[in-house]
Amino acid sequence: MENMGYMGKILWVDLSEGKFSIREETNDLRKLYLGGVGFAAKILWEETTAKTDAFSPENLLIFMTGPVTGTSVPCSSRYIVASISPLTNIWGEAHAGGSWGSELKFSGFDGVIIRGVSKRPVYLWIEDGEAELRDAKHLWGLDTYSTCEVVRKETDPNASVAAIGPAGENLVRFACIINDGKIGRAAARCGLGAVMGYKNLKAIAVKGTKKPKVYNEDKIRESVKELLPSGGITSDVRKNFVMQMLTHFVEDGNFPVKNWLKGTFEGFKEKIIDEWLKAKPSPCRGCPTGCLESNLTDNGERHIVWEAVAPMGSQCLIDDMKALQKAYTLCNMYGLDTISTGGVISFAMECFEKNIITREDTEGLDLSWGNSDALIELIERIARRRSIGKILGEGVKRASEFFGGLAYEYALHVKGLEIPAHDPRAIISYAVAYATGSVGATHTEALRVHQLEIGNFLYPELGYSIKPDRFESCGKGILAAKFQNLHNVIDSMVCCEFLLGNWALRRGTGVQPSYLVKWINYVTGWDLSINDMLKIGERIFTLKRMFNIRRGISRKDDILPPRFLTHKRGSGGAAESLPFLGKMLNEYYRYRGWSEEGLPTEEKLKELGLSTK
Numbered sequence: 001m002e003n004m005g006y007m008g009k010i011l012w013v014d015l016s017e018g019k020f021s022i023r024e025e026t027n028d029l030r031k032l033y034l035g036g037v038g039f040a041a042k043i044l045w046e047e048t049t050a051k052t053d054a055f056s057p058e059n060l061l062i063f064m065t066g067p068v069t070g071t072s073v074p075c076s077s078r079y080i081v082a083s084i085s086p087l088t089n090i091w092g093e094a095h096a097g098g099s100w101g102s103e104l105k106f107s108g109f110d111g112v113i114i115r116g117v118s119k120r121p122v123y124l125w126i127e128d129g130e131a132e133l134r135d136a137k138h139l140w141g142l143d144t145y146s147t148c149e150v151v152r153k154e155t156d157p158n159a160s161v162a163a164i165g166p167a168g169e170n171l172v173r174f175a176c177i178i179n180d181g182k183i184g185r186a187a188a189r190c191g192l193g194a195v196m197g198y199k200n201l202k203a204i205a206v207k208g209t210k211k212p213k214v215y216n217e218d219k220i221r222e223s224v225k226e227l228l229p230s231g232g233i234t235s236d237v238r239k240n241f242v243m244q245m246l247t248h249f250v251e252d253g254n255f256p257v258k259n260w261l262k263g264t265f266e267g268f269k270e271k272i273i274d275e276w277l278k279a280k281p282s283p284c285r286g287c288p289t290g291c292l293e294s295n296l297t298d299n300g301e302r303h304i305v306w307e308a309v310a311p312m313g314s315q316c317l318i319d320d321m322k323a324l325q326k327a328y329t330l331c332n333m334y335g336l337d338t339i340s341t342g343g344v345i346s347f348a349m350e351c352f353e354k355n356i357i358t359r360e361d362t363e364g365l366d367l368s369w370g371n372s373d374a375l376i377e378l379i380e381r382i383a384r385r386r387s388i389g390k391i392l393g394e395g396v397k398r399a400s401e402f403f404g405g406l407a408y409e410y411a412l413h414v415k416g417l418e419i420p421a422h423d424p425r426a427i428i429s430y431a432v433a434y435a436t437g438s439v440g441a442t443h444t445e446a447l448r449v450h451q452l453e454i455g456n457f458l459y460p461e462l463g464y465s466i467k468p469d470r471f472e473s474c475g476k477g478i479l480a481a482k483f484q485n486l487h488n489v490i491d492s493m494v495c496c497e498f499l500l501g502n503w504a505l506r507r508g509t510g511v512q513p514s515y516l517v518k519w520i521n522y523v524t525g526w527d528l529s530i531n532d533m534l535k536i537g538e539r540i541f542t543l544k545r546m547f548n549i550r551r552g553i554s555r556k557d558d559i560l561p562p563r564f565l566t567h568k569r570g571s572g573g574a575a576e577s578l579p580f581l582g583k584m585l586n587e588y589y590r591y592r593g594w595s596e597e598g599l600p601t602e603e604k605l606k607e608l609g610l611s612t613k
């Protein structure tokens, strides 16, 4: 049963030497860290030091799948990428769907780890256990769509290709990695595309015919059948879900308006609904339902998603849907994280309004709120690091340090990472989840808190049989910690974070953690309990915390931008709400067994089998 669910091998590529090696995984590694983010945390912890710079040959760029990747567990064709983030200088992590994750696994490897720096641009081609570095001089400068097309022509028309665009090549600190070309699946956050660009690695193409063995295929299929709706996914189900989601996001005040200053944006919801209902579903490989984030336009390009339409739309007071789709497509082609892009552009617009950034700085470009032409032009400049794009390409934290003075007030980030499109004043548990997230402000590490607090999903197995009050601070430290542990399991199995709240798979209370543990056991042949599984999640989250502590992080950094703590928006579904972060952090640290300074105690580390060495 040793290799059930796993291919058993990780490919190491040393770009400085142009050499490959293969390392076998140990059973201990699997049982303690599961795969995906868990493997990456253990490896990055051991192979780097407190001083390793994101842009250095010693930094690793880790692509990892998990035990369920490429199996018939639903929503499991994903992969994760981890590295030291050039944006935050701490743990960096990003996730993507599509088909790249399962294809890597079919090629015979659970993961691929890149170290060193190539002297010239190269791409990596992995097929059925063989790996080869190929010249990529002709690809340098191409966008991600064209790169995918050319690489497929040169390798295999059905290869899955993860690539960087000009933003990654130009070391934009929030450059992302895009896989599957026009389908535009993004490993978006933390600037890991820039690490790839620094290493002179343009793309990784994967293809394979090997399938992972699983312990009990029949049981997996049976359990998935239990969850699927008998009537299939009709357009009515879909429409209802669009309406429901948008209500939660917009009507409940859970979205950014004017760089997080306002609580409403007239007509925005209706415009998004119109657009989303027109989009064509295009689920990731192995996803039985699809979701609002996996649709295509009439041109066959990825349709705009929430984490683009809100950061680049309402956050900048732009509601021109055509312009927003264009901006989104450009971000995917150039390889830019749309959350951070919206973050720096709304920051620049506020600085422009306050005369901190002038027309002289922008070479005449008018950065007034709502100017969609300026949005498009800034995306071009950021990706090419031209003009003011050179400064904005550093992210809001560094850009605010450059402009100085009140610019700090308008730079919204946690630990250097720009804020995703969910407002911690509307869902109070996000306040503590953002403040303590492994990468900085991340929604995906505690994603399901919003479905619990403003959706219709309950999680009795985690102790939530009644919907908590979304404005109440008490208990939210514990809630955030529980969901962080659970999400670290999901990101290590590796399957889709939307699985728990998957609209079509829910049966009254959504996909519960017991399904996750069943799937791990059916795939591997293990006999984990829910508590065993959550302990693995806690171990992984705590190891990432230790990684960040080694790089200087403590309670002083577990903060939110002042705007979230002191500014009431005065309108919308969370007009008067402000989170009591200090109180929640105390509860959070106590629940986690950490000191008041946010450091895991020796006792806690021992309990989790971790050491500080």
Ligand code: SF4
Binding pocket: 075, 076, 097, 098, 282, 283, 284, 287, 288, 289, 290, 291, 292, 293, 294, 496, 497, 498, 499, 502
């Ligand atoms: S729910 Fe959406 S993002 Fe997740 S696997 Fe399915 S299609 Fe992909």
